[in-house]
Amino acid sequence: MEELDKIKKEINSASDLKELDGIYKKYLGKKGEVALALRSIGDLSEREKKERAPQLQSLKKEIEEEVLKRSSELKSSGAEEALRGEWLDVTAPGKKAELGHLHPLTQIQQKVNEIFSSLGFEIVEGPELETEWYNFDALNIPKDHPSRDIWDTFWMQDKELLLRTHTSPVQIRHMEKHQPPIRIIAPGRVFRHEASDASHDIQFYQLEGLMVDKDMSVANFKAVINEFLSQLFGENVKIRLRPSFFPFVEPGFEVDMYGPKGWMEMLGAGMVHPNVFKAAGYNPVNWQGFAFGIGLDRIAMMKYKIDDIRLLYSGDLRFLKQF
């Protein structure tokens, strides 16, 4: 009886289920005191057996009942709830939370936006679905220009609308609504119905730039683009300007940058053509400006040493996880 009282006290002092479990095992577990005594009953003499067996059986029963009682007390008191945290096996290897990150193109886009913002450029947007007027006519692109061809442009079925082939239409949309001085960039997705290769895809990102004011010259463009590229790639960036032709600028040029695979064309640019000013409602006598269209994918390729543009759109996690 004395023994039973002591055990009951112990059971009732258990402050959580784990401790209670330990007490139960101490007496009735495989190597528990009472369990062992019960098992060794066979070694006793017949007389001892008769006396001891019922005592041990009832002790076992009493312990079981007391443990059950204490267990339900602990559960209902909410102690169990509070202890759930402590039951965590802190030595178990953790589950790694898969963290995503921004796509390399988005990272580049954000960096480029930051640089141009620091140079005083405002960020504007235009629609991906365009009219022929904004994408071609207003940009002085002749009616018979090959870029209007169905093999270059994705036309909607009724031919009323098209997927913009460059971000230049945003120049017109912005000038229609704003008066100079103008200093904007317009990043966005563009589409071309053409064969893809390591540096060309059928959809890609461009960043249009437009600066309009009085007394603007090519020198202003060179200063801005130099500042932009050296902020992004460092002072030692190697670039070259080549004369080129775009109907919406005069003169026009292309800018190449030197990288791991030699020279790569990064952007087209030039001084805004008077006909473009006229289409937007400006008097070309009063204003000058420069415009440029940067291939953002090409910038990302140079920055991250990516040798195939198509990887950017592959959705391949093995590729994306490197950035």
Ligand code: FA5
């Ligand atoms: C244009 O799209 C002109 N709108 C750029 C411009 C704007 C010129 C303002 C003058 C004034 P171009 O087709 O060259 O030009 O494209 C501009 C840049 O986009 C290229 O230098 C290149 O970096 C990128 N680019 C062109 N085609 C692709 C393509 N298929 N895939 C990926 N990038 C391309």
